[in-house]
Amino acid sequence: MRAGWQGVEGFPLPQFLKNKLRHQSIIVGMGADVGNGHLQMKGKGFHLRYDKCKNPIYGEIDSAFKDIERVTDSRIYSLNTPITVHPIGGARLGASIENGVVGANGEVFDHPGLYVADAAALPAAPGGPPSMTISVWAANVADRLIQRKKGEVT
Incomplete structure (x- = not known):
């Protein structure tokens, strides 16, 4: 073939x-x-x-x-180099600084005012193209940031 x-x-x-x-x-x-x-x-x-x-x-x-x-009946040549197509998890969501980098509002633990609103906060790849999951996470962070700026505690 x-x-x-x-x-x-x-x-x-x-x-x-x-x-x-x-x-x-x-x-x-x-x-x-x-x-x-x-x-x-x-x-x-x-x-x-x-x-x-x-x-x-x-x-x-x-x-x-x-x-x-x-x-x-053919030969497959491998680059033998792992790559990533969706780098995710560099600043993982967690309940505390012991198990994550950011909380549920996207704010980095021990760094008030610094937020992560992209795929870095996802603890693992969601499967398939992650754009919808990333969009929902970013909207969550934006909503909570707006609530905080309005004085509503989250």
Whole structure:
């Protein structure tokens, strides 16, 4: 079985790449990991520590790719680099500073007036495109901020 990108001639790409894509497919494996990565500042940059071996989803994806290779009699090349499409959870919602960064009103614990109104507050990926969940969270933070400014305690 062979597959390729349809309409590749219309893409603004070099001809050699169009020729390749005409006979290639891109397969992406996605799933939720256990969220055990740690990002640290090192000098002027960031360093990510992440152990793929402790995340069963990668074994499941590898197994699915092997099945695809077997059934299609083709080879799948992997970048072998985890990526994220929806970075979520960097300033997680929690009941207190012991288990989160922000409270139910979006305000950062011990930093009055600093709010998180984006996906960073979500404790985990909601599944599927997260835009609706993020919008609802942002509206919640905005409503509570307005209530606070009006003198209504939340």
